[in-house]
Amino acid sequence: xxxxxxxxxxxxxxxxxxxxxxxxxxxxxxxxxxxxxxxxxxxxxxxxxxxxxxxxxxxxxxxxxxxxxxxxxxxxxxxxxxxxxxxxxxxxxxxxxxxxxxxxxxxxxxxxxxx
Amino acid sequence: xxxxxxxxxxxxxxxxxxxxxxxxxxxxxxxxxxxxxxxxxxxxxxxxxxxxxxxxxxxxxxxxxxxxxxxxxxxxxxxxxxxxxxxxxxxxxxxxxxxxxxxxxxxxxxxxx
Numbered sequence: 001x002x003x004x005x006x007x008x009x010x011x012x013x014x015x016x017x018x019x020x021x022x023x024x025x026x027x028x029x030x031x032x033x034x035x036x037x038x039x040x041x042x043x044x045x046x047x048x049x050x051x052x053x054x055x056x057x058x059x060x061x062x063x064x065x066x067x068x069x070x071x072x073x074x075x076x077x078x079x080x081x082x083x084x085x086x087x088x089x090x091x092x093x094x095x096x097x098x099x100x101x102x103x104x105x106x107x108x109x110x111x112x113x114x115x
Numbered sequence: 116x117x118x119x120x121x122x123x124x125x126x127x128x129x130x131x132x133x134x135x136x137x138x139x140x141x142x143x144x145x146x147x148x149x150x151x152x153x154x155x156x157x158x159x160x161x162x163x164x165x166x167x168x169x170x171x172x173x174x175x176x177x178x179x180x181x182x183x184x185x186x187x188x189x190x191x192x193x194x195x196x197x198x199x200x201x202x203x204x205x206x207x208x209x210x211x212x213x214x215x216x217x218x219x220x221x222x223x224x225x226x227x228x
Contacts, residue, residue: 003158033215042119043205043218056215091159104216106151106159 002026004107006092012113018080021110025074025094031055032075033095033104034067038088046090049075061086082114117143119208121219128196129227136191136222138206148189149207149216150180159205165189176200198228 005024013019025032034046045059051072069075079086089111093104122137150162163174170182180191203223207216
């Protein structure tokens, strides 16, 4: 069974540019989460989808971040325009079903560097 | 706000030493607790989890953790570490019905051969 995949693995962009990160969850997983780790600090929650619906977006830093999950499969996280403080590692995770608490499987992360 | 505190940011041990990494979480009701590990260049992966039942849980690679509700703690232990345990360890808490996980800052473990 394929795990959670993320693309790209690394992205280096200049301040003011746009970047789109992609996450493909494990097939059949309803829940999809985005997290971010900035500069060796804690991994912070950004957003939670249940299928195509945003269940919780309380962690989204500001309106420069837009997450979508059309069709309830893969998700994209767009940062527009990117700022220096957006640099970090963006993790995606998925888990099996609905709002049941269960194990989240993490992707390898996308390392974003904003210059 | 919900928070998770890991007491040690960097731990250095010699092989065969015993390990205990502290984790405390803020009160927020019923919790589910996790320890994740990230080996150099690899994904975050689950070491062990506590949902209910026996508060002493055993995970992969000889790790175990004990949930002490009265202390809001979920410390990770291993009796004898190996060089291959060198990694970063994260404690995480999910509050029931919240979905999302709250993570600690992480502890980097370096095991000297």
